[in-house]
Amino acid sequence: MANQNSPVREIEWIGSTVVARIAGDIDLNRSPQFQHSLLELLDRKPRRLIVNLADVKYMDSSGIASLVKLLSRTRKAGLVLRLAALNDQPRKAFEITLLDTAFEIFKTEMEALA
Amino acid sequence: MTFGPNMPISLRILSQPAHLPVVRAAVEKTCELLGFDAQTAGGIVLSVDEALANIIKHAYKCTEGKPIEIELAVDDVPGGRRLRIRLRDYGCHVDPSRIRSRDLHDIRPGGLGVHLMKNCMDSVDYQGAEGGGTLLTMTKNLPGSDKRG
Numbered sequence: 001m002a003n004q005n006s007p008v009r010e011i012e013w014i015g016s017t018v019v020a021r022i023a024g025d026i027d028l029n030r031s032p033q034f035q036h037s038l039l040e041l042l043d044r045k046p047r048r049l050i051v052n053l054a055d056v057k058y059m060d061s062s063g064i065a066s067l068v069k070l071l072s073r074t075r076k077a078g079l080v081l082r083l084a085a086l087n088d089q090p091r092k093a094f095e096i097t098l099l100d101t102a103f104e105i106f107k108t109e110m111e112a113l114a
Numbered sequence: 115m116t117f118g119p120n121m122p123i124s125l126r127i128l129s130q131p132a133h134l135p136v137v138r139a140a141v142e143k144t145c146e147l148l149g150f151d152a153q154t155a156g157g158i159v160l161s162v163d164e165a166l167a168n169i170i171k172h173a174y175k176c177t178e179g180k181p182i183e184i185e186l187a188v189d190d191v192p193g194g195r196r197l198r199i200r201l202r203d204y205g206c207h208v209d210p211s212r213i214r215s216r217d218l219h220d221i222r223p224g225g226l227g228v229h230l231m232k233n234c235m236d237s238v239d240y241q242g243a244e245g246g247g248t249l250l251t252m253t254k255n256l257p258g259s260d261k262r263g
Contacts, residue, residue: 029131061226
């Protein structure tokens, strides 16, 4: 179980895949911890990281920047990063910034796990 | 909703990231009362939030406790009415010519806020404020108004 104050509400290992379930708004206030928690997961050497954003109703550019940094780190390490279950506002922000094409984005966590 | 140029809603916060959710809630409710659909309202909320984040990071260089004034008003303009949002800070003045979106094809963290604001709002205008700091004015035409305003 993750720290109660962390945006990462839950972490689950499924074989060599780690699923990080995120909760709450990701903004200037919470994105530093969001980024730190996700980058820390990479130190545990998963082959695949799935970030479930189903409980994130709002994400600003600092949250997006955190995910871009995570994408860069996973690419360098030869790992797979997938985003799942984006709500309308974060999805729209990804589209406006053209980052919806840079990430592997799935409608559900189950689809991302397939 | 009785909400005109002479009856603005004014908020004053300090440069604390923890204050941002309060402003987002106020802007979201204002947009709802003015009849914006959820997606447009979401874009306006995001624009205000990005602007505030830029003030905290760049104008105040992450120093907490500095004042930020926010004003929401509705103007009558040719073709209808528009929401006008002003954000005033007293920090380092940022040269407007240096505030621009970056190339989105360059995938790297940062520099996305201004692009989001310009995409979601009808106008985004930075001016040096009298007495120091910056005055940012953003507008969005109300539903049913055309783009002449």
